[in-house]
Amino acid sequence: MCKLTLESLLFAILPVSLLGAVAGLDMVSFPQIMLSRPLVSATLAGAFIGRPGAGLLIGAVLELIALETLPFGASRYAEWGSAGVVGGVVMAGQPIGAAGALPVAMFVALATAVFSSRSMVWVRNWNAHQARRLRTELDVGSPTAVDSLQLRGLTMDLIRGFSVTFIALLILFPLSRRIVAIWGVDAVHSRAVVTALAATVAAGAIWTLTHRAARAGWLFVLGLGAGTALLLLQ
Amino acid sequence: MTNPKSTQRARNEVGTPAPVSSWAVGASFLRLFAVQGSWNYETMIGNGIAFCMKPLLRGLPEERYRAALARQGRYFNAHPYLAGIAVGSLARGELDGEDPVRIDRYRTALCGPLGSVGDQLVWAGWLPLCSLMALTAFALGAGPLVVVCIFLGAYNAGHIALRAWGLRVGLRRGMRVAPALSNPLFRDGPAVLARVSAVLAGLILPLALQRIIGPGRVLAGGVAVVAVVGAVILARFGARATGWRAALALLSIFVLYSVAH
Amino acid sequence: MPVALYRIDDRLIHGQVVVGWGQPLNLGFIVLIDDVVAESEWEQELYRLGVPPNMEVYFVSTADAARDIDKYMADRRTGMILTGSVEAMLTLARTAVRPITAVNVGGIHHREDRTQKLRYVFLNESEEQALRDMAELGIVVTAQDLPSATAHSLEALLRGCAS
Numbered sequence: 321m322c323k324l325t326l327e328s329l330l331f332a333i334l335p336v337s338l339l340g341a342v343a344g345l346d347m348v349s350f351p352q353i354m355l356s357r358p359l360v361s362a363t364l365a366g367a368f369i370g371r372p373g374a375g376l377l378i379g380a381v382l383e384l385i386a387l388e389t390l391p392f393g394a395s396r397y398a399e400w401g402s403a404g405v406v407g408g409v410v411m412a413g414q415p416i417g418a419a420g421a422l423p424v425a426m427f428v429a430l431a432t433a434v435f436s437s438r439s440m441v442w443v444r445n446w447n448a449h450q451a452r453r454l455r456t457e458l459d460v461g462s463p464t465a466v467d468s469l470q471l472r473g474l475t476m477d478l479i480r481g482f483s484v485t486f487i488a489l490l491i492l493f494p495l496s497r498r499i500v501a502i503w504g505v506d507a508v509h510s511r512a513v514v515t516a517l518a519a520t521v522a523a524g525a526i527w528t529l530t531h532r533a534a535r536a537g538w539l540f541v542l543g544l545g546a547g548t549a550l551l552l553l554q
Numbered sequence: 555m556t557n558p559k560s561t562q563r564a565r566n567e568v569g570t571p572a573p574v575s576s577w578a579v580g581a582s583f584l585r586l587f588a589v590q591g592s593w594n595y596e597t598m599i600g601n602g603i604a605f606c607m608k609p610l611l612r613g614l615p616e617e618r619y620r621a622a623l624a625r626q627g628r629y630f631n632a633h634p635y636l637a638g639i640a641v642g643s644l645a646r647g648e649l650d651g652e653d654p655v656r657i658d659r660y661r662t663a664l665c666g667p668l669g670s671v672g673d674q675l676v677w678a679g680w681l682p683l684c685s686l687m688a689l690t691a692f693a694l695g696a697g698p699l700v701v702v703c704i705f706l707g708a709y710n711a712g713h714i715a716l717r718a719w720g721l722r723v724g725l726r727r728g729m730r731v732a733p734a735l736s737n738p739l740f741r742d743g744p745a746v747l748a749r750v751s752a753v754l755a756g757l758i759l760p761l762a763l764q765r766i767i768g769p770g771r772v773l774a775g776g777v778a779v780v781a782v783v784g785a786v787i788l789a790r791f792g793a794r795a796t797g798w799r800a801a802l803a804l805l806s807i808f809v810l811y812s813v814a815h
Numbered sequence: 816m817p818v819a820l821y822r823i824d825d826r827l828i829h830g831q832v833v834v835g836w837g838q839p840l841n842l843g844f845i846v847l848i849d850d851v852v853a854e855s856e857w858e859q860e861l862y863r864l865g866v867p868p869n870m871e872v873y874f875v876s877t878a879d880a881a882r883d884i885d886k887y888m889a890d891r892r893t894g895m896i897l898t899g900s901v902e903a904m905l906t907l908a909r910t911a912v913r914p915i916t917a918v919n920v921g922g923i924h925h926r927e928d929r930t931q932k933l934r935y936v937f938l939n940e941s942e943e944q945a946l947r948d949m950a951e952l953g954i955v956v957t958a959q960d961l962p963s964a965t966a967h968s969l970e971a972l973l974r975g976c977a978s
Contacts, residue, residue: 349593350588427802466601519778522785541756666865674830
């Protein structure tokens, strides 16, 4: 059974989009406590739909991929907050045991991340436009203008996260249900493909992050040995 | 959000270093969480710095207060968690009546190190380590609440402590924060975090794969081999490959195949 | 190739340089070319704090850099040559004892006299001309903030066509 139908999505989409807005805002603007990491945002979204375990599963897969993303301030990077919420809802909204649920949820989340990454650039350009409008007051040190610019930016980022989540769910959730319904590969192999992709990106990211540290390669092998031993003992 | 008593008291003491009330420090600390609220490609977090500094500067005479806000709202960039160092030290400089030209030069020189140190320690060190800790819990079978609490609890213990330390050290040391930034935590911390991350990454790879894929050690082992080989290929492409976009492209092909199948 | 990147970035040493490029290129040293910083010990102290212990930074003036570029090219470690302005890089390209083949424009921030070309590059007319002069010297000029981002050609950069 699945708790989220296309009809009930109409009622759930507003609060879920609000969750996407908060997670999206957390990515850069406020308060950056990492609600925006997919492990958190997808799990929360899954919990909202009534299936936190499903949210955690897609969240863990997306988190492996997000290890690659270093959010340097001025660069362009994926916005995982709203993308994670969309992935969590799509995953939790599929029939339990559906073979295509995980790959389709991952596909939808990554597609949303591309769009949300672009939307952050729009907001940043909009902030620059607002700063130009307030330039005369900012140049004379108007305290009101300083606060106003900050609040405008925060508000617009909140609206951005809400809109990204809302639009993505409105378009991609019904589409995901159709794709999952005609999915033609069994569940185990579908999950294997998803996991291979996520683990590849994660391993590449970890190598980039750690290879400069002395003995990091050996430590990785040591961990791999311990993990394999634990797996065999289970 | 002003505290009229402390403001009035400070304004009566023009010429001496203006006092900073604990209320003002608290207000500034809370504002630090929104330092990137108006991030843009022209002034980056410049306005955010002025926004966070506002409560600290309220004790200045009106003319100096506005001049300081105008100066601090210009272009600035730093790691958001270390922006408190800039806010504290530059506010101290303004309150102590430092030469504006020196404040400007100091401000410019502070941008790079605060960004670089923060990126190494937090984005490339602490964040991936906390992710891997939470993924380890997931791989070992922990439930959603435990995994999320481990991640948010561990990460934010470091995050909030770093923000609070930055503001405090900035206010205390003023425009002489270089010794604070040479703390071994910043110099050696990233390498230590990288080593711990390497161990955890190796540990979780087989366990997480099995939890996601389900029973079947041979398949999990096969996927692990594919992941290691794929990572080597990614590394060979060097920095120019964006793995998550490549993953999206490959996944699109798989979705099309599965639907056609 | 010991000098892997010639970069123009007015933020000088910051996260994109040290982590974004530094980690994948495995940088061993950075040559920071800036006439003001080369004379200022307290600024050097601050910039030095921004790099990991296994990465060295040399602070040199434009004139010294042109003279010593052979030394950096002969270094066994991988290095980056970094200037804060287009003019400094052009001067280096014209006076260096070894030719420079490629220059990366990594970030030039907003100023009153500049117009936006890319989200991280703002240029005035003389800077645009200086980049064209570099191209005439046979240097391949591209704009790219991080290694994983798209590299924009000089023509695309000056047209300001991309975000």
